[in-house]
Amino acid sequence: MKYSNYSTIIIGSGIAGLYAALKIEQQAELPDGILLITKSNLGESNSNYAQGGMVGVMKENKNDSTSSHISDTIKAGAGLSEFNTVKFISENSDRVIKDLLNFGVEFDRDENGALTYTLEAAHSVKRVLHSGGDATGRMVEQALCAKVRENENIDIYEQTVAVDLLVNSKSECKGVLVFNNITKEYETIYASVVILATGGIGQLYKYTTNPVGATGDGLALAYNAGAVMQDMEFVQFHPTALAIDGDENRFLISEAVRGEGAKLVDADGVEFMHKYDERLELAPRDIVTRANYNEMKKNHTDCVYLNATCIDTDKIKKRFPNISKKCLENGIDMAHDFIPVAPAAHYFMGGVKTNIEGKTSIDGLYAIGEVASTGLHGGNRLASNSLLECVVCAFEVADYLKSKKLDSPKQIDTEIKTTIEQYSEPLESDEIDVVPLKRELQNIMWEHVGILRDEASLLKGIEKLDKLAASFPRKKCCLSRAEYEFRNMLTVAKLIAISALQRKESRGAHYRTDYLQTDEASSHSHISKKEGEICFAK
Ligand code: FAD
Ligand code: SIN
Numbered sequence: 182m183k184y185s186n187y188s189t190i191i192i193g194s195g196i197a198g199l200y201a202a203l204k205i206e207q208q209a210e211l212p213d214g215i216l217l218i219t220k221s222n223l224g225e226s227n228s229n230y231a232q233g234g235m236v237g238v239m240k241e242n243k244n245d246s247t248s249s250h251i252s253d254t255i256k257a258g259a260g261l262s263e264f265n266t267v268k269f270i271s272e273n274s275d276r277v278i279k280d281l282l283n284f285g286v287e288f289d290r291d292e293n294g295a296l297t298y299t300l301e302a303a304h305s306v307k308r309v310l311h312s313g314g315d316a317t318g319r320m321v322e323q324a325l326c327a328k329v330r331e332n333e334n335i336d337i338y339e340q341t342v343a344v345d346l347l348v349n350s351k352s353e354c355k356g357v358l359v360f361n362n363i364t365k366e367y368e369t370i371y372a373s374v375v376i377l378a379t380g381g382i383g384q385l386y387k388y389t390t391n392p393v394g395a396t397g398d399g400l401a402l403a404y405n406a407g408a409v410m411q412d413m414e415f416v417q418f419h420p421t422a423l424a425i426d427g428d429e430n431r432f433l434i435s436e437a438v439r440g441e442g443a444k445l446v447d448a449d450g451v452e453f454m455h456k457y458d459e460r461l462e463l464a465p466r467d468i469v470t471r472a473n474y475n476e477m478k479k480n481h482t483d484c485v486y487l488n489a490t491c492i493d494t495d496k497i498k499k500r501f502p503n504i505s506k507k508c509l510e511n512g513i514d515m516a517h518d519f520i521p522v523a524p525a526a527h528y529f530m531g532g533v534k535t536n537i538e539g540k541t542s543i544d545g546l547y548a549i550g551e552v553a554s555t556g557l558h559g560g561n562r563l564a565s566n567s568l569l570e571c572v573v574c575a576f577e578v579a580d581y582l583k584s585k586k587l588d589s590p591k592q593i594d595t596e597i598k599t600t601i602e603q604y605s606e607p608l609e610s611d612e613i614d615v616v617p618l619k620r621e622l623q624n625i626m627w628e629h630v631g632i633l634r635d636e637a638s639l640l641k642g643i644e645k646l647d648k649l650a651a652s653f654p655r656k657k658c659c660l661s662r663a664e665y666e667f668r669n670m671l672t673v674a675k676l677i678a679i680s681a682l683q684r685k686e687s688r689g690a691h692y693r694t695d696y697l698q699t700d701e702a703s704s705h706s707h708i709s710k711k712e713g714e715i716c717f718a719k
Pocket of ligand 1 (some may be wrong): 381532
């Protein structure tokens with residue numbers, strides 16, 4: 182096995198990981214350098230697919246204020262967002278977005294060069310910055326990737342999967358064990374700081390807007406290392422993913438299309454959102470998702486429709502070039518036809534419990550972006566707050582680290598040596614085809630731990646997940662990226678299901694048909710692994 186040493190390792194090359202790498206490199210003393218690892222190619226991530234935009238409460242936007250953004254975020258969060266976190270992120274958005282502009286990130290501007298803002302659900306004013314019309318994530322990601330690639334102080338490992346965190350008995354993280362998916366070799370990398378920026382979990386569900394890499398790896402790694410996890414039952418389902426037969430990884434039809442006036446209709450073209458919420462199509466995401474789901478169940482259909490024919494054709498071309506192109510590829514002309522849409526798993530509000538600087542309950546281990554649970558989103562994320570959280574928390578972790586001594590660890594503890602040894606012995610076995618196993622897990626989660634939940638169904642789901650886990654022989658060491666991902670999916674699926682079973686109320690995206698009321702006394706849920714057992718905390 183190869184061994185190396187770094188001051189800081191960042192796992193993940195979405196917007197959180199890339200921006201953290203650039204900021205840490207600018208600010209911190211790094212005697213042993215900085216390493217960014219990513220399991221596919223640099224830039225492949227959920228971030229790359231973000232459409233609607235990034236919230237920017239900009240000083241020059243006189244229609245907006247941090248108090249308005251804070252209030253909208255907290256309302257959408259269904260009573261679970263933390264005021265201080267929301268305030269901090271909102272108040273820092275202007276500073277961080279201006280810093281992003283200095284890194285070459287472009288947001289769309291009007292003919293006078295002023296930033297343009299769009300509206301999304303549950304925002305009371307237009308405050309969502311966008312880029313390339315509906316390609317915000319790709320534009321930001323590409324700008325940051327270019328800066329990371331040209332930075333000689335940032336080493337990059339692509340096609341490299343983080344498979345275990347090296348944590349000692351004092352709960353200190355000293356590095357990470359990685360697996361190269363091309364050479365199939367392991368490497369032990371010691372570092373005094375390890376930052377998880379591994380993104381979300383959409384691939385745990387049959388229908389999702391997330392790309393194939395969103396398998397919850399960072400969550401499983403952190404949980405197995407003993408980190409405290411927060412609000413694991415809160416999965417956000419987006420109401421309008423393009424519903425094309427047989428297409429389970431679904432292309433997103435951005436909420437910004439509704440922000441520009443599109444209406445949800447049934448197969449006969451009849452609008453229905455007035456039956457569910459007075460804010461109609463711009464009600465919080467969980468409400469619109471349940472409305473669509475309910476209409477589909479009631480009418481025994483696989484989709485509802487989005488009627489965007491009211492949007493001016495020129496505006497469609499300018500604001501939604503990629504969405505209209507994707508629709509056209511499927512024979513749908515947005516200017517004249519209804520778009521078939523259905524809910525799909527989209528975002529994970531739960532995660533590794535952190536503060537605003539990304540600190541987890543394990544010394545030396547940080548988490549930022551979608552893998553983290555800072556308390557911003559509460560029970561239901563407000564649209565376009567995720568990218569904002571990614572950049573503010575990346576900025577803050579770098580700011581925090583600038584006062585720290587970042588030598589790589591010199592003393593290696595026995596427990597860590599034992600972990601490394603478990604990966605040193607080659608496995609005498611053939612690689613497992615996990616495709617059918619993954620499909621089964623996705624079906625279980627969609628059916629039993631999905632948009633609507635109840636005790637009987639959750640218990641059934643847990644039973645089926647346990648059976649599936651028992652059929653998968655790998656417990657630690659695997660033979661491929663796909664096997665590692667499936668191992669992690671099993672862990673995270675179980676954590677989501679048992680957390681959903683524990684929360685006996687409906688709140689935000691967690692909707693229990695057997696406990697319809699919100700329990701005002703309940704708060705965040707926490708779960709961690711103690712002596713190999715799942716442990717809940719009040
Ligand atoms: P990601 O961008 O998901 O990056 C994770 C990285 O970690 C990837 O590079 C991955 O390869 C790597 N990785 C994972 N596991 C491992 C491992 N074991 N080893 C090594 N590397 C690993 N949010 C908004 O705010 N506005 C939007 O408009 C918006 N639109 C969206 C549209 C779509 C279709 C989707 C899917 C999401 C959207 N979101 C949006 C959500 C937002 O894009 C994500 O929450 C955000 O980009 C997450 O960024 P991240 O850096 O935390 O993780
Ligand atoms: C969208 O464009 O609808 C997605 C926005 C988000 O997830 O924040």
